Amino acid sequence: MPNQIINIEFSDQVKLLGISLTINPIIGWGNYALNLALQLPRISNFSPVVLFAPHRQELLNPLHREIISQLVTQQQQIQKIMSENQANQISLNIPILHALNAQLVRKYSNLIGSQNIALDFSVDTNISPEALLRARHYDLIIAGSSWNAQMLQSYDIKNVQTVLQGIDPSKFHLAPKANLFKDRFVIFSGGKLEYRKGQDIVVEVFKRFVARHREALLITSWYNAWPSTMMGIQEKGYVQGIPQLTSEKKLLVKQWLIANGINDENCIDLGIVANDLLPPIMREADVAIFPNRAEGGTNLVAMECLACGVPTILSANTGHLDLIKDEHSYSLNSQTPANPDSFEIGSDGWGESDIEEVLETLEHIYNHPDQAKNKGHKAATFMQDWTWEKQITRLSNFL
Numbered sequence: 001m002p003n004q005i006i007n008i009e010f011s012d013q014v015k016l017l018g019i020s021l022t023i024n025p026i027i028g029w030g031n032y033a034l035n036l037a038l039q040l041p042r043i044s045n046f047s048p049v050v051l052f053a054p055h056r057q058e059l060l061n062p063l064h065r066e067i068i069s070q071l072v073t074q075q076q077q078i079q080k081i082m083s084e085n086q087a088n089q090i091s092l093n094i095p096i097l098h099a100l101n102a103q104l105v106r107k108y109s110n111l112i113g114s115q116n117i118a119l120d121f122s123v124d125t126n127i128s129p130e131a132l133l134r135a136r137h138y139d140l141i142i143a144g145s146s147w148n149a150q151m152l153q154s155y156d157i158k159n160v161q162t163v164l165q166g167i168d169p170s171k172f173h174l175a176p177k178a179n180l181f182k183d184r185f186v187i188f189s190g191g192k193l194e195y196r197k198g199q200d201i202v203v204e205v206f207k208r209f210v211a212r213h214r215e216a217l218l219i220t221s222w223y224n225a226w227p228s229t230m231m232g233i234q235e236k237g238y239v240q241g242i243p244q245l246t247s248e249k250k251l252l253v254k255q256w257l258i259a260n261g262i263n264d265e266n267c268i269d270l271g272i273v274a275n276d277l278l279p280p281i282m283r284e285a286d287v288a289i290f291p292n293r294a295e296g297g298t299n300l301v302a303m304e305c306l307a308c309g310v311p312t313i314l315s316a317n318t319g320h321l322d323l324i325k326d327e328h329s330y331s332l333n334s335q336t337p338a339n340p341d342s343f344e345i346g347s348d349g350w351g352e353s354d355i356e357e358v359l360e361t362l363e364h365i366y367n368h369p370d371q372a373k374n375k376g377h378k379a380a381t382f383m384q385d386w387t388w389e390k391q392i393t394r395l396s397n398f399l
């Protein structure tokens with residue numbers, strides 16, 4: 001129980017929303033937070049959001065940095081109150097959007113708003129009794145995918161609505177590629193390196209593919225600063241070990257790929273890349289590949305590849321199911337249960353993609369480039385209904 005209640009009052013002349021996510025343009029949660037801050041005041045009667053978590057200001061583009069900097073003084077004042085009152089409940093007269101971690105735990109458990117809304121992208125399908133109790137204390141839970149919502153509802157959690165992630169069409173759209181790798185067949189793979197994201201499958205498939213097509217080039221955007229979350233990626237035997245994380249927080253992905261049998265000239269790792277820099281990189285790809293085992297949301301990187309018109313391969317499981325349509329994507333339909341032995345986690349609905357199906361799909365795209373390009377163009381059109389502006393407008397209707 002808290003020792004006391006600390007009240008923070010905001011003027012009732014403006015409509016505010018507090019958000020507990022950290023603005024950081026190199027991770028999914030951080031991009032969600034950034035777009036909440038940018039879009040809410042533009043599309044609704046909300047004033048600028050109230051930030052509770054510090055943000056990575058140095059990684060923002062200058063215009064976004066200027067806009068977000070206007071919120072920083074207030075955020076620092078609130079952060080000071082929070083750090084001085086960790087044992088106390090802090091009550092605010094505004095609604096708060098809480099980001100949930102595993103088992104529906106929110107980052108700042110002592111923050112209480114006039115309305116408490118949870119944002120959930122969980123993939124653990126074993127929800128404990130304690131987590132169920134936490135779920136019923138939220139006024140609303142926003143699920144990041146239809147699969148996520150159905151999983152929560154299967155536990156008789158009724159206060160659930162689905163709002164999908166978005167893309168920024170000013171960045172992620174059809175445009176000419178620079179053709180930096182004219183004679184190469186370029187494969188892009190993105191997402192935090194871990195078992196759930198299936199990069200071990202990508203490595204195994206690419207080794208087989210490049211043996212047939214020596215001009216193939218794998219471009220990876222797999223940065224992960226948390227080594228513990230990479231453990232288990234070697235479980236299926238496709239890869240050995242995990243990349244080293246240096247004292248400067250550099251993840252040595254390329255060295256790891258080479259150690260796992262991919263030649264130096266056939267791979268490029270991007271390291272840390274801010275979201276603004278990704279579109280021209282993605283457009284260089286002939287195909288993007290996502291054999292992910294589970295997605296609580298709809299996989300932001302895959303959405304951005306589709307929006308750029310990149311022919312995209314998606315595993316037909318969990319959050320990807322909201323994205324997949326035959327007209328604009330290549331689906332991996334041969335899915336067997338993925339049961340991660342290395343984790344104490346519920347994995348109902350997780351999918352293990354078939355190596356041969358992934359390889360055959362890559363071969364098909366390689367041999368039918370015009371058909372793949374046509375699908376990519378249809379994907380870019382499809383994703384125009386998935387803008388952050390439209391998705392956050394849908395979210396604002398529940399606030």
